[in-house]
Amino acid sequence: MRLHELTIVQAHEGLRKKDFSSLELTKAFLARIEKEDKKIGAFINLSPEMALSAAKKFDEKMGGRDFHLLAGIPAAIKDNILVEGERCTAGSKILEDYVASYDATVIRKIKEAGAVILGKTNMDEFAMGASGENSAFFPARNPLDLKRVPGGSSSGSAVAVAADFSVYALGSDTGGSIRQPASFCGVVGLKPTYGAVSRYGLIAMASSLDQIGPITKTVEDARIIFEVIRGQDELDSTSLELKIKNQISKIKINKLRIGIPKEYFIKGIDPKVESMVKKGIEKIKESGVKIEEISLPHTEYALACYYIIVPSEVSANLARYDGIKYGMSEIRNPKSKIQNLLDVYLKSRQDGFGDEVKRRIMIGTYALSSGYYDAYYLRAQKARTLIKKDFEEAFKKVDLILTPTCPTTAFKIGEKKKDPISMYLADIFTVSVNLAGLPAMSIPCGKVEGLPVGLQIIGSWFEEEKIFYFAQTLEQQLTTNDQ
Amino acid sequence: MRICEFAYSCNSHKIRITIRMEPMITKKEVQHIAKLARLGLLEKELGKFQKELSSILDFVKKLQGADTSKVEPVSHITGAKNVMRNDTGRKIDIERVKKILKEVPETKEGYVKVKAVF
Numbered sequence: 001m002r003l004h005e006l007t008i009v010q011a012h013e014g015l016r017k018k019d020f021s022s023l024e025l026t027k028a029f030l031a032r033i034e035k036e037d038k039k040i041g042a043f044i045n046l047s048p049e050m051a052l053s054a055a056k057k058f059d060e061k062m063g064g065r066d067f068h069l070l071a072g073i074p075a076a077i078k079d080n081i082l083v084e085g086e087r088c089t090a091g092s093k094i095l096e097d098y099v100a101s102y103d104a105t106v107i108r109k110i111k112e113a114g115a116v117i118l119g120k121t122n123m124d125e126f127a128m129g130a131s132g133e134n135s136a137f138f139p140a141r142n143p144l145d146l147k148r149v150p151g152g153s154s155s156g157s158a159v160a161v162a163a164d165f166s167v168y169a170l171g172s173d174t175g176g177s178i179r180q181p182a183s184f185c186g187v188v189g190l191k192p193t194y195g196a197v198s199r200y201g202l203i204a205m206a207s208s209l210d211q212i213g214p215i216t217k218t219v220e221d222a223r224i225i226f227e228v229i230r231g232q233d234e235l236d237s238t239s240l241e242l243k244i245k246n247q248i249s250k251i252k253i254n255k256l257r258i259g260i261p262k263e264y265f266i267k268g269i270d271p272k273v274e275s276m277v278k279k280g281i282e283k284i285k286e287s288g289v290k291i292e293e294i295s296l297p298h299t300e301y302a303l304a305c306y307y308i309i310v311p312s313e314v315s316a317n318l319a320r321y322d323g324i325k326y327g328m329s330e331i332r333n334p335k336s337k338i339q340n341l342l343d344v345y346l347k348s349r350q351d352g353f354g355d356e357v358k359r360r361i362m363i364g365t366y367a368l369s370s371g372y373y374d375a376y377y378l379r380a381q382k383a384r385t386l387i388k389k390d391f392e393e394a395f396k397k398v399d400l401i402l403t404p405t406c407p408t409t410a411f412k413i414g415e416k417k418k419d420p421i422s423m424y425l426a427d428i429f430t431v432s433v434n435l436a437g438l439p440a441m442s443i444p445c446g447k448v449e450g451l452p453v454g455l456q457i458i459g460s461w462f463e464e465e466k467i468f469y470f471a472q473t474l475e476q477q478l479t480t481n482d483q
Numbered sequence: 484m485r486i487c488e489f490a491y492s493c494n495s496h497k498i499r500i501t502i503r504m505e506p507m508i509t510k511k512e513v514q515h516i517a518k519l520a521r522l523g524l525l526e527k528e529l530g531k532f533q534k535e536l537s538s539i540l541d542f543v544k545k546l547q548g549a550d551t552s553k554v555e556p557v558s559h560i561t562g563a564k565n566v567m568r569n570d571t572g573r574k575i576d577i578e579r580v581k582k583i584l585k586e587v588p589e590t591k592e593g594y595v596k597v598k599a600v601f
Contacts, residue, residue, distance in 0.1 A: 101582035195561050208560065237566040238559070304545040315520060322521070324597055326586035331598070341598045342521070350523030358522060362513070362532065363539055365520040376543070381556030383549045388557065420535055421542050437560030461561060 003028040004164040008221040011167055012069050015062075022072030026055040026116050029074045033118070033165045041140040042159040044079045045087050046119035054116045062114070069224050071114025076166035078157045079120035080127055080203040081212065083107050090203045091123040091153075093136045094321050094328045094352025104201020105236065106170060106212050106229045113228050118166055121156025125354045126318065127177055127205045129153050130426035133417050134356045141413070142184060144451060148410040151181030151426075157215045158185040168225060169215045174206050175306055176405075176430025178213045179442035183405035183454025186444045188471075189215045190222045193462050194437035195240040197226075198233035206313035207238075209434040219443060219471040226464060242462050251469045253287050258470075259294035259398035264429055269407040272448045277404045280445040280455055283477050284402075289470075294398060296390040299432060301383050306431040307424060308367050308380035315364025318357065323348025359420060388436045395460040400470055403429050405442040405454030429456060439464045443471050445478050507537040 003025055006014065014020050030048050037043055051074065058072035077083060080090040082100035084107075089095045103111065111117075124134035132140040132155030140155040142148040143163035150159045154171030158181035161169050171178040173191035182189025190213045197212045204210060214225035232241040260281065265274060285291055323329035323344045330336050330347040338344055353361070367376035394401060407428060416422045433440040438458055445455035455474070459467040508516075510529045513536060517524045524532065589596040 098586060099582075101579055101586070193561070195563060208557075234566075234568070238561075238563055240561060240563060298549065301546055301549045304543040307539065308543050308546065319521070323588065324595060326583075326588075329588040331588040338598065341600050344598050345521040346523035349521055350525075353522070358524075359532065359535055359539065361520045361522060362516045362536055365516050366508070366512075366536070366540075369516070369519065376546075378556055379546055379549075379551055380543075381558075382551035382554045383546055384557040384560075385554040386549060386551065388560065389554075421538055424542070435560075 004032050006167060007217045008069060008073055008167055008224055009218075011073050012071075015067075015072050022055040022058040022116060023052065025072070026051050026074050026118070029118055029166060036163065037165065039141070039146060040143055040159060040163055041122055041138050042156040042163060042165055043076070043119045044089055044091070044122050044135075044137055044156065047086055047117065050086070051116050051118050058114055058116070068113040070110055070228060072116060073114075073167050074116045074118050075110060076118050076121050076157055076160035076169040077107070078154050078169070078171045079123055080172055080205075081107060081170060082201040082203070083117060083120070086120065088120065088203070089137070090127070091125040091135045091137070092352065092354070092357070094348070096136075096328065098327050100201075102201065105198035105233045107201065109229050110170075110225075121154070121160055121169060123155055123157075124153035125357050126203065126314075127153040127172055127174055127210075128314070128356045128360055130176070130180055130423050131411070131413075131416065132156070132181075133413065134354060136354055139413060142410045144186065145410065147412055148451070149184065149413055151184035151406075151410065153177040154181050154189075154215065158182050158187055158189065161185070161187045161215050161217060168217070168221055170212055170225075170229075171215050172202055172205075172210055172212050173434065174209045175310065175434050176427045178215060179405050179430050179440060179454065179456060180426065182215055182442045184410040184452065186447070186452030187215055187217060188219055188222050188441065188443050189213065190226060190441045190464070190467075191433060191439060192226060192230065192464060193242070193439040194434075195238050196230050196242055196439070196462065196464070198231070198236040198239045200233055200235035204317040206310045207317060208313060209310065211434075219441070219468060219475050222441065223468045242464070251466060253289060253470075253473055256289045256400065256466075256470060257398040258284070258289050258291045259394055259401045260291060261294050261296045261299065261394070261401060261403060263296050263299035264403040268425070268428075269404065270409065273404055273406070273408060273453050276446050276448055276453045277455060280474075280478055281402060284474060287473055287477065292398065294394050294401070296387075296394060296432070298383065298386040298390050302387055302432040302435060303424060303428055305380045305383040305387065306427070306435060307363075308376050309384065309435070311360040311364035312367050312377050312380075313364070314357075314360045315362075315368060318353075318361055321349060321352060323352075328352040356420065384435050387432055391432075391436045391438060391460075399460075399463075399466055401458040403456045403458065405429060405456040409448055409451035409453060433458055437461065439467060441467050441471055443475060443478070507540045508533060
């Protein structure tokens with residue numbers, strides 16, 4: 001097996017046996033990125049110096065000793081997660097030259113475990129998008145078909161793993177931004193329970209929904225990273241210590257009850273995706289799990305609810321980009337004719353933000369403005385309670401819920417760019433999970449006409465362990481599911 | 484202006500019905516929202532955003548069908564409680580302050596400088 005194809009577990013084994021050094025491993029990835037990434041666009045910024053020096057440090061210090069599973073192993077980081085001393089753009093012109101002055105908590109944790117950071121990955125601007133096309137710099141492409149999108153917003157992170165540019169990657173998921181690109185690129189993506197992973201150092205989009213999570217080649221790798229990055233953090237007051245309810249060894253496959261929500265097999269889903277997912281479910285039955293149809297009756301309101309809550313939080317969170325404290329500013333423009341403070345705000349934000357960001361800021365400003373608050377934001381937060389209650393009822397009956405991750409496979413670049421609503425519909429199966437704060441994973445379920453289909457496994461709050469256990473069983477069964 | 488067209492035929496007579504619907508928000512409202520959001524817009528962008536914002540608002544209107552009369556709004560999804568730190572000073576890392584100030588477009592004697600309000 002070639003170095004760039006290794007999983008975390010395999011690469012760790014190789015380092016331990018001294019089959020190769022971390023420096024050799026890191027150089028293999030950098031060379032591959034150098035050669036291939038021009039046409040794919042996974043990375044916004046590469047940091048070869050930082051990567052090589054971390055790899056050398058590992059090789060010098062760790063010889064002959066026991067070391068962490070992540071030690072010496074290359075990683076790619078979504079460009080909305082701060083790495084000290086590195087540029088952090090969030091895919092936006094407004095942060096094009098911004099250099100992070102501290103490490104995000106997840107970065108501190110993986111660095112402490114010995115991770116080698118290769119660079120920062122491409123994304124939809126401020127994580128707003130489902131295709132990667134909203135990147136202010138260039139769109140990332142799907143490595144399985146360069147004419148198609150890789151999904152978004154963690155586009156480059158999913159691409160980096162699928163194209164063997166990195167062993168694993170970190171992404172962020174607000175409404176599907178880890179799971180949907182993982183599904184489109186044929187890799188594993190986990191969105192943890194809200195609060196399981198610290199958001200300190202993650203550039204905020206919608207704070208009540210954002211979570212950082214891993215994108216990997218295998219379920220086992222996702223579990224390894226989750227174990228490293230999770231935990232309460234005094235720098236994120238919404239973070240919580242996970243009470244692990246179900247140790248993997250205690251779960252028995254034939255005791256698991258799986259729910260299939262009927263509302264997720266609706267008009268609009270690509271029939272080939274539907275039949276692939278149903279075929280996957282049939283295979284799962286062979287393992288002895290009990291499968292039953294369930295109902296999540298408020299599913300139809302999820303997307304509308306999401307597209308009120310998200311813009312509302314966006315309009316508040318993105319107020320910080322004002323041209324005063326950091327980032328692109330009209331003050332830096334030597335030809336500027338600005339007169340006063342208001343002009344600095346207006347012009348800096350006009351030039352720095354792309355169209356989707358502007359749309360969401362304006363929708364949010366409208367929804368929160370006096371006279372409209374009750375009709376939009378309050379109603380959406382109430383609908384969110386209904387959506388959460390649906391899941392509470394469902395998890396009284398079943399352990400896990402299975403759905404398609406997306407209604408389609410990867411679509412063509414340009415296909416949905418002009419119509420914001422059609423782009424929003426790409427999130428239809430993933431947003432409910434964020435609204436309810438649940439953990440969910442997308443795993444590859446096979447391919448339709450050469451394009452990957454993802455299966456979404458939704459767990460109850462803080463029951464990531466059950467997801468890992470079940471996903472690992474499925475992973476082996478589904479590898480032969482291609483059509 | 485959003486235009487919906489329906490065409491059908493009846494006994495070889497082709498009928499085309501055009502319904503003109505008012506957009507959900509006016510250009511003036513777009514301008515007002517943009518100003519509230521401190522977002523500069525070009526005159527020629529107003530029509531584009533009016534159309535797009537109207538279609539998004541039309542899309543989220545679906546929520547009006549949900550019966551929310553008997554539920555409380557979500558305040559925190561996992562029910563987490565407030566977390567307080569001790570009300571004491573924290574040490575400032577002067578190197579970090581320098582790094583942060585380096586990102587500021589205009590400073591004066593270690594302070595962030597802003598343009599006049601008027």
